[in-house]
Amino acid sequence: MILTIAGRELRSLFLSPLAWAVLAVVQALCAYFFLLYLDLYLQLAPRLAAVVDGPGVTGIVVAPLFSTAAIVLLLVVPLLTMRLVSEERQKQTLPLLLSAPVSMTDIVLGKFVGVFAFVSLMLALIALMPLSLLAGGELDLGLWAAGVLGMVLIVASFCSIGLLMSTLTAQPVVAAIGSFGVLLLLWVLNIAGDSGNELFAYLSLLSHYQPLLRGLVDTADIAYYLIIIVTCLILSVRRLHADRLQP
Amino acid sequence: MSHDILIKVETLSRVYGSRRAVDDIGFELRRGEVLGFLGPNGAGKSTTMRMITGNLAPSGGRITINGIDLLDRPREAKAQLGFLPEQPPLYREFTVDEYLDYCARLRRIARPRRHAARDSAKQRCGLGQVGERLIGNLSKGYQQRVGIAQAIIHNPAVVVLDEPTVGLDPNQIREIRALIRELGDEHGVILSTHILPEVQATCDRVQIINNGRLVLSDDLDALARHSRSSSLILRLGQRPDAGMLEAVPGVEAVQELDHGRWRIHHAPDESPAAALAERAVQQGWVLLELTPEQRSLEEVFVDITAGDDMAPGTPEAA
Numbered sequence: 001m002i003l004t005i006a007g008r009e010l011r012s013l014f015l016s017p018l019a020w021a022v023l024a025v026v027q028a029l030c031a032y033f034f035l036l037y038l039d040l041y042l043q044l045a046p047r048l049a050a051v052v053d054g055p056g057v058t059g060i061v062v063a064p065l066f067s068t069a070a071i072v073l074l075l076v077v078p079l080l081t082m083r084l085v086s087e088e089r090q091k092q093t094l095p096l097l098l099s100a101p102v103s104m105t106d107i108v109l110g111k112f113v114g115v116f117a118f119v120s121l122m123l124a125l126i127a128l129m130p131l132s133l134l135a136g137g138e139l140d141l142g143l144w145a146a147g148v149l150g151m152v153l154i155v156a157s158f159c160s161i162g163l164l165m166s167t168l169t170a171q172p173v174v175a176a177i178g179s180f181g182v183l184l185l186l187w188v189l190n191i192a193g194d195s196g197n198e199l200f201a202y203l204s205l206l207s208h209y210q211p212l213l214r215g216l217v218d219t220a221d222i223a224y225y226l227i228i229i230v231t232c233l234i235l236s237v238r239r240l241h242a243d244r245l246q247p
Numbered sequence: 248m249s250h251d252i253l254i255k256v257e258t259l260s261r262v263y264g265s266r267r268a269v270d271d272i273g274f275e276l277r278r279g280e281v282l283g284f285l286g287p288n289g290a291g292k293s294t295t296m297r298m299i300t301g302n303l304a305p306s307g308g309r310i311t312i313n314g315i316d317l318l319d320r321p322r323e324a325k326a327q328l329g330f331l332p333e334q335p336p337l338y339r340e341f342t343v344d345e346y347l348d349y350c351a352r353l354r355r356i357a358r359p360r361r362h363a364a365r366d367s368a369k370q371r372c373g374l375g376q377v378g379e380r381l382i383g384n385l386s387k388g389y390q391q392r393v394g395i396a397q398a399i400i401h402n403p404a405v406v407v408l409d410e411p412t413v414g415l416d417p418n419q420i421r422e423i424r425a426l427i428r429e430l431g432d433e434h435g436v437i438l439s440t441h442i443l444p445e446v447q448a449t450c451d452r453v454q455i456i457n458n459g460r461l462v463l464s465d466d467l468d469a470l471a472r473h474s475r476s477s478s479l480i481l482r483l484g485q486r487p488d489a490g491m492l493e494a495v496p497g498v499e500a501v502q503e504l505d506h507g508r509w510r511i512h513h514a515p516d517e518s519p520a521a522a523l524a525e526r527a528v529q530q531g532w533v534l535l536e537l538t539p540e541q542r543s544l545e546e547v548f549v550d551i552t553a554g555d556d557m558a559p560g561t562p563e564a565a
Contacts, residue, residue, distance in 0.1 A: 096336035101326040
């Protein structure tokens with residue numbers, strides 16, 4: 001049932017020009033950044049060869065690419081998640097789901113899986129870019145895999161936050177702005193953290209992403225993202241229940 | 248089989264803030280019955296329907312669908328339901344076929360039967376020709392039919408339709424009404440409307456809801472008796488003396504209309520028509536017309552719902 005709803009979500013996305021435009025823009029931007037970092041590496045390569053245990057191509061191309069991709073996706077994911085529930089409210093199509101024999105959890109998970117499947121497509125294309133370097137050299141695939149894992153986790157939390165925002169309103173644009181606000185806040189919290197506030201630094205989405213890009217897979221970082229995702233999904237389910245109970 | 252109870256609603260109520268939108272409503276729906284839900288705007292029709300279909304949690308009461316409690320086992324109960332809300336829940340970017348396939352999957356119709364279910368729903372709603380077209384490009388009437396197709400695709404025991412003929416042209420209204428009658432043969436149908444002839448054309452039983460309360464629940468025949476005549480129209484070629492008309496046994500009051508017509512008031516079920524005809528012949532009044540005046544359902548409706556503390560035009564509850 002979750003897959004049925006996810007399939008509908010995915011189909012609706014592909015039937016709208018928005019999804020195609022997002023795919024194209026993200027792909028073009030990330031390809032440009034990839035070339036930029038690759039160029040940087042080629043400039044540095046002669047000097048790096050002299051350094052013992054210096055950073056390789058993976059460290060100089062892949063990690064910054066994935067880091068930049070996450071920022072691009074932060075800007076783009078709210079546009080994809082905004083319509084998940086709010087549009088159904090606005091167009092009054094929610095009764096179709098509510099009077100069907102499916103639970104609220106099915107609905108929320110279906111929507112999350114649907115939009116995440118779409119975003120995963122973008123992630124796959126981004127993750128494949130550096131693999132093209134295998135044609136002419138060697139990559140640290142462990143580092144690459146840790147980066148991909150980090151990207152999947154951080155983008156999944158973007159999606160869950162966007163979904164939660166979408167359940168709170170009947171206006172897709174409001175949902176998008178709300179998600180932007182929350183995501184940017186969680187992103188830049190580490191600036192406050194830099195000035196000494198440990199808690200803010202810990203809460204920042206970014207501070208848990210960087211270790212993964214360096215190849216450090218820590219269960220605490222993974223748990224941080226999973227907790228964000230699960231919390232947002234539970235709150236979304238509760239929000240949909242509250243619709244039925246409206247006082 | 249023809250008498251099993253499909254919906255049983257007991258002491259159902261819904262409170263919005265301090266307003267009781269639905270107050271202690273109870274009724275039953277049997278298989279093969281079309282139940283008309285009638286009431287002025289804001290009476291609580293839509294709220295009641297949304298509660299029956301699980302879209303809105305009731306503040307109190309019990310809803311049983313085909314023997315399954317909707318609040319305790321929502322998933323099983325909803326499997327027996329088809330619902331067309333006031334605004335059909337359509338995805339405009341889908342084609343009719345895609346949309347109905349999605350609905351069939353959502354309703355847990357097994358894969359091998361899905362195609363047949365879709366085709367039969369399309370055929371019943373007259374959608375055979377438009378399967379490939381985008382829902383957003385269809386006319387309002389066709390969209391409404393897609394909405395109904397969505398509600399019956401899984402062959403549910405109960406079909407709930409909220410104002411299914413709003414915004415349709417007269418031909419479409421006639422077709423949709425015929426479809427509702429047809430659905431009423433095997434399913435139980437609940438239909439809400441504020442169009443009175445619709446009730447007379449399609450329903451077996453009528454419930455009038457006003458101000459959140461059930462004020463009348465009767466089958467249509469009983470309602471016809473309720474609306475039985477208590478006056479006659481009499482047209483005579485010669486103008487008689489009003490006193491002589493009043494003297495006819497059974498006549499309570501006489502009122503002169505234009506062109507030699509009279510309205511004769513009498514007690515219900517005691518028509519003085521025979522006596523009047525006899526007298527007219529005796530006196531040589533030249534009897535031209537003698538017809539009972541039927542009270543329409545509309546008058547009954549106004550009688551029941553008017554004079555209440557609720558002013559017309561109160562915003563719709565849902």
